[in-house]
Amino acid sequence: MASGKTSLGKKLATKLKYNFIDLDDYIEDKEGLSVSNIFKDKGEIYFRKQESIHLKGLVQSDKDIVLAVGGGTPCFSGNMELLTGRQNVKSIYLKASITTLANKLILKKAKRPLISHIETIEDMTEFIGKHLFERLSFYNQAQIKVTIDGKTKDDIVEDIILELF
Numbered sequence: 001m002a003s004g005k006t007s008l009g010k011k012l013a014t015k016l017k018y019n020f021i022d023l024d025d026y027i028e029d030k031e032g033l034s035v036s037n038i039f040k041d042k043g044e045i046y047f048r049k050q051e052s053i054h055l056k057g058l059v060q061s062d063k064d065i066v067l068a069v070g071g072g073t074p075c076f077s078g079n080m081e082l083l084t085g086r087q088n089v090k091s092i093y094l095k096a097s098i099t100t101l102a103n104k105l106i107l108k109k110a111k112r113p114l115i116s117h118i119e120t121i122e123d124m125t126e127f128i129g130k131h132l133f134e135r136l137s138f139y140n141q142a143q144i145k146v147t148i149d150g151k152t153k154d155d156i157v158e159d160i161i162l163e164l165f
Helices: 005-016 023-031 035-042 044-059 079-084 098-111 121-139 153-164
Strands: 019-022 065-068 092-095 144-147
Touching: 005 019, 005 065, 005 153, 019 023, 023 035, 023 044, 035 044, 044 065, 044 079, 092 153, 098 121, 144 153
Parallel strands: 019 065, 092 144
Antiparallel strands: none
């Protein structure tokens, strides 16, 4: 959350002349419901199953795409293997410090139901630290790791391109 997956993904896709797909948006289109409503009406297990099905379809496609996945995606249903186990797929971990993420998210919390209740920067830092600790073993399996702290979007995209080619 707040690492720039969507904005950097779009920039990268434009630079590479690939299509950009946000997995959550893709699922919303297929389901006809927002991710929050899928969670509310059908539950997380249903969402995670659909997420895995759609992820598999996208990574097995022959199309050149840049795909942004949710922060939880690699942590469920063998999804990380889908993202790292194919020759034509490169996984990228946009690595940010807890402080960077907390400072970004505290300003955008109203738009994010998962964190909208968090009041202070200290609580946000604790929330992010806990989630990052739980997910780091998955994130660290990515083939490419790019630190984003203190860099412009253009610099980050250039770093990614250098790693890809």
